[in-house]
Amino acid sequence: MDEEKIVEELKKGNMNVFSQLVDIYKNRIFAVAYKFTNNYTDTQDLAQEIFLKIYNEIDKFRYDCKLSTWIYKIATNMCIDWKKRHKKRNFVGYNSLNDSRKNNLILNIKDKEPLTEEKVMCKYDQYKIHQAIFNLPNIYKTVIVMYHFYNMSYNEIAKALEVSVKTVETRLYRGRKKLKEELVKNVGGGDFEWNVKK
Amino acid sequence: MECEEIKRKISMYFEERLSELDVKYVKEHIKICENCRLEFKEMEILFDILSNHETVYPPIDFTDKVINIIKKKNQSISLEKWGKSLIAAGIILALLNFASIGNIVDEISLYAYKSSLTITEKVSQPVIEISNSIKNLKGFIK
Numbered sequence: 001m002d003e004e005k006i007v008e009e010l011k012k013g014n015m016n017v018f019s020q021l022v023d024i025y026k027n028r029i030f031a032v033a034y035k036f037t038n039n040y041t042d043t044q045d046l047a048q049e050i051f052l053k054i055y056n057e058i059d060k061f062r063y064d065c066k067l068s069t070w071i072y073k074i075a076t077n078m079c080i081d082w083k084k085r086h087k088k089r090n091f092v093g094y095n096s097l098n099d100s101r102k103n104n105l106i107l108n109i110k111d112k113e114p115l116t117e118e119k120v121m122c123k124y125d126q127y128k129i130h131q132a133i134f135n136l137p138n139i140y141k142t143v144i145v146m147y148h149f150y151n152m153s154y155n156e157i158a159k160a161l162e163v164s165v166k167t168v169e170t171r172l173y174r175g176r177k178k179l180k181e182e183l184v185k186n187v188g189g190g191d192f193e194w195n196v197k198k
Numbered sequence: 199m200e201c202e203e204i205k206r207k208i209s210m211y212f213e214e215r216l217s218e219l220d221v222k223y224v225k226e227h228i229k230i231c232e233n234c235r236l237e238f239k240e241m242e243i244l245f246d247i248l249s250n251h252e253t254v255y256p257p258i259d260f261t262d263k264v265i266n267i268i269k270k271k272n273q274s275i276s277l278e279k280w281g282k283s284l285i286a287a288g289i290i291l292a293l294l295n296f297a298s299i300g301n302i303v304d305e306i307s308l309y310a311y312k313s314s315l316t317i318t319e320k321v322s323q324p325v326i327e328i329s330n331s332i333k334n335l336k337g338f339i340k
Contacts, residue, residue, distance in 0.1 A: 013272075015265060022261045030260070031253040040254060047256060051264045052271075126252050133251075148248040173209055180244050 003067050010058045022051055025068075029075050032145050036079040037086075038134050046082050050075045065159050072150045073160035080138050132182040140175030143168055201227075204234050211238075212245045 001009075001017075009017040029050055034043045053074055061070055133141060146152045146160065158165045204227050210216045211224050228235040257263075 015268070018268070019261055019265050022264050026256050026260055030256040034254045043254065044257065044260070047260070048264055048267060052267065055268055129247055129251055130253060144248070148251075173206060176209060176241070176244060180240055183244070183247070184240075 004063070007058065007061055007063070007067060010055075011061075018055060021054075025071055026051075028149060029071075032075060032149055033079055033082075035130070035133050035141065035145060035149075036083050038130075042082075042086075046078065050078050053078060066156065068150075069152060069156045069160055072146060072152060076142055076146065076160070080142065083138060129183065132179055135182060136175060136178060140171055140178055143171045144175045144179065147172055201231060201234055204228075204231070205237050208234070208238050208241050212241055 006017060006021070010021065026047065030043060030047045033046045033050065034040070037043045037046055054071055057074070061067065065073075133144065136144065142161065143157055146157045147154075152160070154165045154168050157168045161168070204224060207216060207220055207224050211221060216224065224238075228238045
């Protein structure tokens with residue numbers, strides 16, 4: 001089914017097509033929402049809200065960009081809004097957990113089986129990487145998420161964020177630099193293969 | 199090419215946005231510049247991290263949950279529409295009733311008006327007759 005046909009069916013309220021759309025996008029949207037919430041339960045709620053908004057606003061889709069770009073734009077905006085609404089919330093940091101809890105988190109997630117909250121945060125390094133991305137300012141996190149997790153092009157990101165391609169390029173450059181600094185600070189020295197000077 | 203410029207191009211290198219000529223420049227430069235070589239290695243690892251970063255996955259019944267929420271919302275919307283339709287129908291019926299009451303009021307008013315004319319006629323006629331008799335009587339006395 002081509003994109004136009006999919007949108008047409010979605011606009012008619014075809015639940016089977018919408019269900020397929022959720023299946024296609026849920027992993028990416030869920031992963032990105034988690035980068036903004038840092039909490040599995042909140043991520044479920046936020047991801048559900050995102051899909052409800054997509055369903056309710058599909059009539060507003062005007063084919064002026066790819067459907068995926070439109071979906072990711074909605075998802076990213078809602079993640080940013082969520083972060084603003086929950087600015088003052090205190091998040092549980094890895095270092096504040098006791099050893100057994102830490103061990104529970106260090107799990108192998110190579111298989112793509114859906115995971116329960118207990119199994120969620122996998123390897124130590126993966127958790128640190130997640131924390132580094134989570135701690136990035138929204139302005140950089142947004143472009144990094146769009147480029148690296150949504151695989152959007154510069155033009156698509158520029159369109160979604162309503163900024164110039166040059167701005168996208170600058171934000172990506174600075175965002176990666178910041179992320180690199182954060183990772184060197186937090187991950188270097190462990191079993192993670194980061195410190196290239198060694 | 200200056201190191202700062204090379205560092206910008208290193209990102210572009212991993213994004214595969216560099217021309218062949220620039221790729222060659224970058225590769226030549228990192229051979230002789232240790233700082234840029236480190237930058238290149240670190241960026242290589244960063245791109246690798248970001249493209250292989252494993253994260254959380256939604257619960258197995260996530261799609262079903264979303265669809266169920268939508269179905270429930272649709273049901274409540276249609277019930278709401280029904281409710282609104284019923285209210286609208288009630289209002290229309292009330293208006294119709296009110297309109298028919300209005301007709302009755304009109305009829306009553308007309309009847310009252312006619313009655314008042316009759317009453318006036320019946321009440322005022324004797325008064326007029328008495329008044330005329332008094333006038334006649336005054337004439338007769340004079």
